[in-house]
Amino acid sequence: MSRQWTLPTASGQYVVSLLPDSSGLVLDHWGATIDDGVEPWSEPDRRDQYRLPADAAPLEFATAGQRHVGFSELLIDRGDSLTGAAWHCSDPDGSSVEVIRADGRTALAVSFEDERGELRLTLRVATDDLHDVVRRSIRLDNISDARTVTLPRAFSAGWALPVGQTATVRYLAGRWAEEFTPKSIDLDWGTFSIGSRAGVTGLAFSPVVSVASRLQGRENEAYGVALAWSGSWRLQAEATSSGDRVRVSCGLDDDTTTITLLPGETFDSPESLGTWSASGVEGVTQAWHTYQRSTLARSLDPYFRPIVYNSWFATEFDVRIEHQLQLAEIARQLDVEIFVVDDGWFAGRNDDTAGLGDWRPDPVKFPDGLRPLADQVIARGMRFGLWIEPEAVNADSDLFREHPNWVYRAEGRPLVTVRNQYVLDLGRDEVVDWVEQTFREVLSSAPITYIKWDMNRPVSDGGRPGDPHGRQWSLQHTAGYYRVLRTIREEFPHVVMETCGAGGGRVDNGSLALSDVFWPSDETGPRDRLAIQHGYLSAYPAYAMSSWITDDPGLRDRSAVSFEFRFVVAMAGALGVGADLLGWTPDQVKRAAELIALYRELRPVIHTGTVRRHGLPSDDTYAVEYASPADGSGRLVVLVYDHNRDRTRDRERVRVRPAGLVPTTRYSLRGTDLVVSGQSAATLGVVVPFALAVDADILVFDPVT
């Protein structure tokens, strides 16, 4: 008889058990593998009678009715005075519940029924030998014949993190052009909450936190929790006076989303991801990256992250074939791999007031369609790509004139406009069908192998008055978005998908599973961008971090940097070029071609290596290293950014200490005579030669054979 289940991860384990009364699952252990087994959690003797056992239990998932006082991940409204549910396991002694293991993957599903036999709750947990991420979600079935239930809150998971009663919570906050700013809070007893009500992941917060113990000597015990979801969401961390855990709960946003389950209907939650590390928040970062590289990326082949030229900064809406070809000609000299036309190519689009929705080439700009431009780009040795914003529509468009009822609107209220556009209701099947058909037509009209999918505004007045499921519009919208992404992947597998939401508004692990690369921010000023990339890399992978070199000085830190510094910023992920190439001097073009060639050589290390950030972008010297790439070369690359161009100081002192070298192996530093052991480099550091530029360098360490 099994009442406890162990799910192994790459370097630890996740252990849960059924409560003695079979009313729920509790987390017994999450961390390093314990060889001699783990005691199932049991209720301690309490002197304090003011606390109910369910409040202190480290429940995997709490429902109001099961838990009476503490926070619950699930609220149920049955339309009568009975709210919530009390569960009993469908298999009370747990004898038929087994962890399923196949191909290195482990999965557990435990089902419960409520006291009235109306609802079935299934808790799902999955792990994999390839990484340390635990994936969790719930399913709720309405098994009644006649009762409709609504769920004012239907989160994906509660994580009872064994860090002690308080913790340091680190998160990423921001706004347009300032995404992914690292923030932290020392959480004492109380609740901390972040989220999005925008119908998209949003620019304000990213759905991921790390939680580190504040207990003396245990600061390196850290956990990460994320929600793999691209719609409205909420994540909260709660530290209470009961128990010895900090609870992180997350799921669909409960301010704006109410799920309705008619008899026979099912709700499947998004996945929440959790990870554990014994090496602090840095270990959590690496655990996310390992998961993303090993599992979320469909491939790490450079085909899916080509070196892009995007003409947006050079032309904005003024898209003309001749002009685009002039840019393409220089892009060819740079040996860029794909030429992407951004906004402005489609019917009626000369500024942001018109055209969204009419996804056919503008008849004036492209009298013979896109093919002539695409063919000439391809003739220059590049691939061809396009920008699109399929969820948006301008009032001044044929689509809106034909289908004014396809947009989100609240009856009797004025339509809310942002950037002159409305949002299409992807909760309607006919709208999602239309979006899919639009992609089929666009992608078949020319040899297009790259799409930048944008979403430039939050949803307002989401919902469909009169529709019983109208209050779950955010869930439906995101399901529609995912459906289209899946269709494109299936029908056009050669098309690379870049996800953008007015910059980084759609960066999350849900989008990442179905796209290849993110546009993390519209900010391309080098020093501002570096700060954004630093935050981004704490939770998201380098391979998906699209980054262009442009001419833009930036919005905040406009301090002068070299041309090379700008390049090294853009090389930290998936390099692109977004500058007005017609304004570059021949020397700049030549230098850029050299740097792009260097990047192409180093790309496998940057995309598949272990990322470690050294210091902060605001420090005098900041560096990002990439170690142990998948190609087995043992190569390590360090990108160095120097903020202090005052060369009267002692340049010998600028050192980096790469941590990912094998201590006993000797390495040569490219371009120098230096041969150094991994241990020496990590301990004493290596002097940065600044061979590339006065304020930036690229160090390449190769094992000496």
Ligand code: GLA
């Ligand atoms: C958004 C994107 C930009 C660009 C413009 C085009 O702002 O983030 O990169 O594509 O839209 O309108």
